[in-house]
Amino acid sequence: MQKERDCYDRLLWSIDAVAACPLHRLKLVNLPKLKRRPMVFGPADEVTSTIKLTESAELLPASDYEVASARLIAELLDDSVVFPDAGYSASAQSAFLTHAVDTLFNGKSARFAAHLRVNKSQVHGWVKGKIQMCLPRLALVAYCCGCAIADILLGNKVMLSLRPAPQCQDRRLIASGGEGAKRPRDELRKELYELMRDGRIRNATEAAKCLAVSSKFLRENFPREQALLVQSGRELVKSGRKEAMDVFDQIYLSEHKALCDAGVYPARRRVIERMRGKVKSLGRRKNAERAQRKAHAETGVIIARGREPERLFLPRRPSCGQTEEKV
Known part of the structure; x- marks a missing residue:
């Protein structure tokens, strides 16, 4: 690309397990795809940014194993010609x-x-x-x-x-283990109680890591303490999930109201598109459906099934000389 020659993609580079070029001993990087035109490399700014990425890739030498692994896979491609069946x-x-x-x-x-x-x-x-x-x-x-x-x-x-x-x-x-298993059991139990009392451990995995023992050793030698730590870890995970769900629902509701204020029907796809970058993860579809139901129930907007109504979510005002009817 720097020499204004035609660019190409090697079959070896398109394999996910290959992380380096075995010929140049450099790490592979993902570059934006340019429009394939004969002797035309796209807009000048796009070519310039791509060349900068190419130049930065030269400063990323690959490790010996990455090069050797890429060479082994390249040899496998050659062997596939010899043994096609x-x-x-x-x-x-x-x-x-x-x-x-x-x-x-x-x-x-x-x-x-x-x-x-x-x-x-x-x-x-x-x-x-x-x-x-x-x-x-x-x-x-x-x-x-x-x-x-x-x-x-x-x-x-x-x-x-x-x-x-x-x-x-x-x-x-x-x-899976450590040197902690060689220590006296009473000493380990005392240290475990101190860790649990001070709140420095949240689950059984962290306890085993702090004591330098395996999870199996902790379960067999301290079964009651291990059961309490497992229960504590489960409750912590549940509370974290509930907190994340509440944050997701609040952000969904705010974007839902913003669309309503702008006079746009708050379809789920529009709300989710506005939420990109504001939440850590958009989650699964059922999370969005739950937040949608809660948002529509709070704002009173009717959920459209099929074609989106233009002014279905706006309150209707009675004209002059008419009284408002209850529906």
């Missing part, structure tokens, strides 16, 4: 993973899960063929085992080399 097979996936577990981890799938930094049950489902691996997980396993993604899909028992998982891989799924 090959598709997903649970038996092939199980055969490769069983080979990887036996070769690299002495048949211990739990060690394989810890090395990949994923849940043990997820790896167990992969090995048994009950869970289909997604493309990011395929790239992760191929990266850590030193093979190609096609080897996993085809069930090839190739030579493998162990590679540590990238730092960007989340460890929360396996970081």
Whole structure:
């Protein structure tokens, strides 16, 4: 684009699991789409802003894993030409993973899960063929085992080399415990009471984190305290939801009245459009329907079914010499 050449999109870049260009080792960024015209790049300000985004993308180098993962997926696209009839097979996936577990981890799938930094049950489902691996997980396993993604899909028992998982891989799924379990129970109970009395914890998850223990350890050793914390967390979630619903209804009512004052029928779609940017989330449709019913009940505006009335929501005034009739 900077050299005023025709722009194009690579198939590799359109895959969600690809976050970098393996050739230039740069992170991919989303750019506004320009109108496709021969030798015309759109308005000058649009081209200028797009070029600025392109220049800023040059300052975002990709990590080694992002580059390696993109290269693995690019090789998979090339392999799809060689094996056009090959598709997903649970038996092939199980055969490769069983080979990887036996070769690299002495048949211990739990060690394989810890090395990949994923849940043990997820790896167990992969090995048994009950869970289909997604493309990011395929790239992760191929990266850590030193093979190609096609080897996993085809069930090839190739030579493998162990590679540590990238730092960007989340460890929360396996970081379930801590050093707190080694402390005396009386000391843990005393600290737990202090946390609950001071109000520094709101639910059982926060309590386990503060004590450096797992949720299972807290439930088995302090069942009564854990039950109270679970109930407290549920009540806190309910109160937060109710507060959010009240705020949503108030903003809906204010926008509803603003449309009425402007002489416009307050259809739900119009009110919701005016609420964009004023609430954190527009929520589901039933939330908008609830707020609509409350707003119409408070203002007395009739909910139109089908075609919107022009002046249905405005009060009718009696003409000269006529009395107002009750309806």
